[in-house]
Amino acid sequence: MKRLALMLTLALAIVSGAAARTPQEQVKGFVPQAQAPQQPELPAAPLLYGAYAFVWAVLLVYIFLLWRRVGKVERELADVTRKLNV
């Protein structure tokens, strides 16, 4: 449960951190286009591969945690069944 709480806190921090940014800065003066600094284009690859890596990581971590929980409950069930049969 501690792990779940930690994961949820981390997820909320990521979402709220992203949400805190504003879409555009407020305009304080006009600049002719010819004088405007060239904006470097954001590369797509890190975002694309990052997104896919994140999906795989979340799914694999969840399956691993689920597998551990199933093993623990199965052991407990076998243990308590043995106690009941004694």
Add this chain to the structure above:
Amino acid sequence: MTTKNVALGFLAVAAVMFVRAPFMIEAAPFEASMGAVSKIFYFHAPSAIVLMLSAFVAGGASVAYLARRRRSADHVAVAAAELAIVFGLITLVTGPMWARKAWGVWWVWEARLTITLVMWMVFIAYLLLRRFGGPGSEMLAAAVSVFGMALVPFVYWSVNVWRTMHPTTSVIPTLPRSMMGPFLWCLLAFACLYVALLLIRVRLERQAALVEDAYLAVED
């Protein structure tokens, strides 16, 4: 055939499909205005669809639990709520990564994104209630889950009702064949994974209840 074997079968099918998926996505063409980053769509949209499906399953099972007080319905509700959080996390993180390139920002407080975030937090509230609510919290949690389900239509139609930056629901039905193939493949992979995880998670909940009953019997 046991539930465990069926779940493992679905998990195996999903694993094979997920291994094949990147090759199909790589072969799909770029979207004209967004370029390479638009390929996040092939995991983002299916996970969002599975999130809405899971919210419906959790809400429907909660309605059944409130009406008939069956523990099996409660087990399904807990399992589906947990999976709604997992797939919701994927949706809410991959979406901003796509938006950063396509819109120039990580997040916008527009209808679809905001309602999806609220729905995700409702299911977090559901699990927290189940964990820390104490005896009798199942009923209150079930009612919370029904509220989560009620948000699904708002999430779906929000992009058509309000003017938002998010693409409308007409995108998927009108996908060209070269994009529709990989999308349906990924959707099926996510659906198989969801069924597998739901079956395993419901079984876990049922076994945990059996352990609890057995300990009570030992104490008696």
